[in-house]
Amino acid sequence: MSEIAAELARVEDAFAQPTLTLLHQRQAPVVITLFRAAFGRNNTPIPTARLHTQVEEHLAAMRRTGRDEVPSGTGRDLCQRWMRGQWLVRSLDPAGNEVYTLTSHAQQALELVKNLTRDRATLSEHRIATILGTVRRFNAEANPDRTARVTILNDEIARLKAERDRLVDGAEMVGATEDYMSEGFTELLSLISALPSDFARVEERFAQIRGEILAAFRGEDRPAGEVIDEYLARADALMTATHEGRAFEGAFALLRDDALVGRLREDLGALLDHPLSDGILGEAERAELRGTVKLVRDGLDRVLTQRSRVTATLKEYIVSHDAARDRELEQTLRQVESELMTWMATTGPRATHDVPLLPSRAGVEHFRERFYDPADDVLPERIVPNVADAAPTVSLDALKAQGGPQLGPLRERLDEALAALLPAGTLGELFGSLEPALRRPVEILGLLHLAAGRGWEAERATERFSAVRPDGSRREFAVPRLPLPDPDLPGGPDQPGRSHPIHLESETRA
Known part of the structure; x- marks a missing residue:
């Protein structure tokens, strides 16, 4: 060509x-x-x-x-x-x-x-001085001749010492011209603006390496152990096997030095405070220079995050690939081999059997959502009563005293009064003759219930029912007067009749 x-x-x-x-x-x-x-x-x-x-x-x-x-x-x-x-x-x-x-x-x-978009830099003293200084420093660090390197360092030391002595003796300080400052800021901004693309290139290189290793895993052209060995070898030399990785390692080593970073920040601050910088730099350019350290740190963080993500992704893939796929495939092949040996033992050498390429789907209408758990049949712990919070004991008589009317004893007393053939009295007189246990306020309702069940008719006049509460206090109720029927009269005691509504009026007495 x-x-x-x-x-x-x-x-x-x-x-x-x-x-x-x-x-x-x-x-x-x-x-x-x-x-x-x-x-x-x-x-x-x-x-x-x-x-x-x-x-x-x-x-x-x-x-x-x-x-x-x-x-x-x-x-x-x-x-x-x-x-x-x-x-x-x-x-x-x-x-x-x-x-x-x-x-x-x-x-x-x-x-x-x-x-x-910036003003293009022309040939100037600053540019020539920058080139000369860069070449001189590069030669001082790379020259293989020991004598030549020592000579370069001695010349640089002598030049710096002479300049220091001149300033100490009070000689006139030569200020930088506006053109010199403008040229320097232009070159500095050009160098800083190239940093984001450099960091992005390193990130893309990490992503490319991850894709290559994952493709080797999925391709299965080589044994998994060989791919893992290659990954470990590349991971050990990840930052030294590529140009981008070596460049990143160099920048990372420099920026890990806090003193160097602090010096960079101080130098940028001094340049921005220069009297000529206000007329050369705009607000956007000043912000760009002021944020140089943050720009570099953010770029380093993104690269380190990408490297950690590559390592974590590959580790997860290696673990899942070995446990979830290789072992299941090995067990399946062993089961197939066992079934094949069983089938060969009962068939002839020319026997055939059609095997589908893929197993058929199992038709299951419903899967159980919950399975037996022995913990469900364990009895709960026995409740230990707290003596301090225990309720006071209550006797049966106390419970009965708080209950409803005693219809059985009241019916017996009512039948005895009617069978005694006594002169006709009233229901209030019968209530007043009962023992205190049957003279609770609720027993009045019991007597009225029994009377209503027998169809007895009440008068419009009222009479007093003196009730006794279980605690011994008394209470009087105004109840419509209800005379007891005479058993000798026609109809007897159970003759039905029209009753009037019964209204109770109470009056509490100690």
């Missing part, structure tokens, strides 16, 4: 990357604007439903301004289209909710557009 053909192939591969396909499409300005407005500089994960709504609202606002090159479709359709283009990725956050994040390709496109 000629040199020009090889170069063309490399350029075509670059244009096939999702970063350039995003920038090359006709609606690229609208899509880049939506990504910048929704995710910001930190690539903060956004819930799926919220991003759908934001995309629709932003597109509606663009259409109202008269823009023609606006994508058509709902927010959900557009997000799915961008996922197919490898510009969005949908995943689960630690709380289990679906969220969208930008891929490293989309973040590279946003970074390129952001750099183009």
Whole structure:
């Protein structure tokens, strides 16, 4: 292949990357604007439903301004289209909710557009000094010649010592010009804006490794033990086997140094407090520089979370794969082999038997929802009475005294009075002749009930019934006068007659 053909192939591969396909499409300005407005500089994960709504609202606002090159479709359709283009990725956050994040390709496109929107840096003293300083430091750390490395360090020490002595002696301090500060802030912002895409690239690499290992498990082309051994080997060298992993390990090692992080924060604060920074930096750029430490820490946290999720997912899959699948399959094959040997013992060498490819479904109308539990038949613990809370004992006579009328004894007394052939009296006189146990207030109702059952007629006049309560107190009731019938008169004592309603009036007496 000629040199020009090889170069063309490399350029075509670059244009096939999702970063350039995003920038090359006709609606690229609208899509880049939506990504910048929704995710910001930190690539903060956004819930799926919220991003759908934001995309629709932003597109509606663009259409109202008269823009023609606006994508058509709902927010959900557009997000799915961008996922197919490898510009969005949908995943689960630690709380289990679906969220969208930008891929490293989309973040590279946003970074390129952001750099183009800034004032382009020209050739300047700051840029040449930065290049010279970077090359010098790189050579001091990588030069294999011991003498050359010591010479470089001695020259740097002498230069720094001379500058320190000059400032201590009170020499004039050379201030930075506005062009120098502007060039420095531009390069610093360019370096910081590349961090989110770098972190996203490491996250995607972890996800890719997880997918490769899970695919090896599901494919079953190799024994499970071999796949597990490979996973353990890759897990041990996960952060050193890839370029992204090595870069992340280096950044993580540096940022674990609290003193280094504190120095970075102090240096950024001093640069932002510089008198010339107000005229060079806008509010958005100052906020971007001020949030550099938080940006780096958030990126590290997302990468570590993704790495922990990969390890947890693979561990769960390995455990479930071994216990729930391999063992059940082994038991099933053993049962099949046992049944086959039993069948071969009773059949000839040319016997055949049709076996369905899949077992038939069992027709079960209802499964029991509850099974026998021996704990249900255990007697409850015996209740131990509490002597302090025990109710006082009550005798049978006390219970009877609190009960209803004693119709049996009252009927006997009523029959005895009628059979004695005494001069006709009244029901009140009969009640007054009874013993105190039969003269409770409720016994009046008992006598009236017996009289009503025999059809006796009461008069409109009233008479006094003196009742005795079980506690010895007395109470009088005004009851309609009811004379006892004379057994010698026609009709006898049980002759029916019309009765008047009976109303009781009571008067309590001690």
